[in-house]
Amino acid sequence: MARFETTPSRPYHLVIFGASGFTGQFVVEEVARTVSEGPQGTLKWAVAGRSRQKLEQVLEQAAGVLGKPELRSEVDIIVADVAEPDSLAAMCKQAVIVLNCVGPYRFYGEPVVKACVENGAHHIDISGEPQFLEGMQLNYNSQAADKGVYIIGSCGFDSIPADMGVLYTRDQLKGTLTAVESFLTVKAGSDGGCIHDGTWQSAVHGFADSQSLQSVRRKFNHKPLPVVGSKLKRRGALFFSNDIQQYTVPFMGSDPSVVKRTQRYLFEEYQATPVQYGAYAGIGSIGNVIKLMFAGLMFWFLVKFSFGRDLLIKHPEFFSFGLFSKAGPSRKQMEDSSFQFAFYGEGYTEGQDPTQGKPNSKIRTVVQGPECGYVATPIFMVQAALTLLNESAALPKTGGVYTPGAAFARTTLIDRLNKHGIQFSVI
Ligand SMILES: NC(=O)c1ccc[n+]([C@@H]2O[C@H](COP(=O)([O-])OP(=O)(O)OC[C@H]3O[C@@H](n4cnc5c(N)ncnc54)[C@H](OP(=O)(O)O)[C@@H]3O)[C@@H](O)[C@H]2O)c1
Numbered sequence: 001m002a003r004f005e006t007t008p009s010r011p012y013h014l015v016i017f018g019a020s021g022f023t024g025q026f027v028v029e030e031v032a033r034t035v036s037e038g039p040q041g042t043l044k045w046a047v048a049g050r051s052r053q054k055l056e057q058v059l060e061q062a063a064g065v066l067g068k069p070e071l072r073s074e075v076d077i078i079v080a081d082v083a084e085p086d087s088l089a090a091m092c093k094q095a096v097i098v099l100n101c102v103g104p105y106r107f108y109g110e111p112v113v114k115a116c117v118e119n120g121a122h123h124i125d126i127s128g129e130p131q132f133l134e135g136m137q138l139n140y141n142s143q144a145a146d147k148g149v150y151i152i153g154s155c156g157f158d159s160i161p162a163d164m165g166v167l168y169t170r171d172q173l174k175g176t177l178t179a180v181e182s183f184l185t186v187k188a189g190s191d192g193g194c195i196h197d198g199t200w201q202s203a204v205h206g207f208a209d210s211q212s213l214q215s216v217r218r219k220f221n222h223k224p225l226p227v228v229g230s231k232l233k234r235r236g237a238l239f240f241s242n243d244i245q246q247y248t249v250p251f252m253g254s255d256p257s258v259v260k261r262t263q264r265y266l267f268e269e270y271q272a273t274p275v276q277y278g279a280y281a282g283i284g285s286i287g288n289v290i291k292l293m294f295a296g297l298m299f300w301f302l303v304k305f306s307f308g309r310d311l312l313i314k315h316p317e318f319f320s321f322g323l324f325s326k327a328g329p330s331r332k333q334m335e336d337s338s339f340q341f342a343f344y345g346e347g348y349t350e351g352q353d354p355t356q357g358k359p360n361s362k363i364r365t366v367v368q369g370p371e372c373g374y375v376a377t378p379i380f381m382v383q384a385a386l387t388l389l390n391e392s393a394a395l396p397k398t399g400g401v402y403t404p405g406a407a408f409a410r411t412t413l414i415d416r417l418n419k420h421g422i423q424f425s426v427i
Pocket of ligand 1: 018019021022023024049050082101102103104105128154156158159196199200372374
């Protein structure tokens with residue numbers, strides 16, 4: 001039986017683990033902004049990490065930024081280290097939900113998931129690492145189901161906009177959606193923008209160890225999902241998109257893997273028509289194409305060797321042409337940045353048999369919002385947690401390891417996001 005209420009021995013609705021990290025600090029601010037959206041209009045929460053001193057600094061900073069001096073004294077601190085299982089167990093026993101911001105998840109994630117499952121805490125992460133996400137599903141789904149614990153991965157920019165965007169597009173089409181392509185564009189202001197080193201490290205190690213993902217997938221031994229409607233053609237490695245007026249490449253992140261898992265779950269659980277999905281990202285002008293090719297070639301070469309990975313990890317700015325940095329973006333850079341996912345869907349009008357003839361209906365939707373890594377991601381993560389706390393009746397019947405789409409398809413997560421500056425709309 002899943003539990004969503006606090007008790008005297010489990011006093012916190014949310015514990016933010018890794019609150020001292022670059023992303024964690026913004027999750028702390030977002031939780032502090034949204035306490036009134038908790039059950040009965042309150043939210044009891046604490047911060048956790050391996051350094052009390054750093055956690056105190058994070059609360060001090062949030063108190064200053066938000067003009068909430070009470071954060072300094074009213075938010076509890078839990079010291080927990082991934083390397084010390086007892087400390088993780090003690091943390092998980094006190095939390096209804098652990099918001100896990102400690103990455104790379106391939107190194108630090110599993111002990112936290114295990115501790116959550118064993119100690120009855122739900123778990124929400126912002127991993128964009130398919131090997132970790134699918135590995136957790138393989139290894140913990142049935143234990144989590146037995147314990148009534150929801151482990152919901154990829155609840156950040158990876159991959160809520162893509163996963164919920166496909167479901168939104170499906171729900172807006174009057175008929176049956178059979179295929180969607182998404183095109184991501186990111187805008188920065190005059191100071192430019194960048195992504196923090198934590199995500200760079202996750203990417204370097206993820207690409208270096210892509211065989212493990214194949215091995216996890218073989219263990220699932222899934223049958224291919226049925227193709228309904230015209231088979232979605234894969235586009236080339238580089239093309240000019242007239243839709244977004246930019247050079248475009250296949251999106252290398254976790255979105256395709258997450259969307260596919262959601263579609264499989266909805267097909268197997270509810271016999272929903274599986275939607276085929278292709279993910280692309282705009283990279284801008286021909287100058288960026290040249291930079292990307294150069295950076296991509298160096299990356300692919302270096303990531304194969306341990307000395308190459310060390311070089312990549314030591315010099316993110318150099319090897320990514322400034323896209324990633326150890327300092328992360330400034331608040332000004334974040335304020336001036338935004339993202340947009342454009343979804344181009346096709347399917348069949350109501351009453352039209354999707355197994356007969358070609359698709360006869362098209363739809364275009366958009367998901368757009370603020371800077372993706374450290375403004376939108378905390379909003380996605382915190383709204384996912386508030387949905388879990390407030391809408392337990394709309395979740396899958398049993399606990400388990402879920403994608404955002406599988407967990408939240410029947411909830412009001414999209415409405416909640418719309419109220420927090422992430423707009424889902426039909427164009
Ligand atoms: N989905 C998305 O769109 C999205 C967006 C942003 C970030 N992310 C992901 O979030 C993760 C964190 O990124 P970041 O840039 O915030 O990284 P970061 O600044 O390096 O933060 C890592 C956090 O993990 C903590 N940590 C490391 N080892 C630990 C241990 N043994 N025990 C307890 N805590 C430990 C660090 O604590 P200390 O402060 O004590 O070192 C820090 O709080 C990455 O995997 C990144 O890819 C995803």
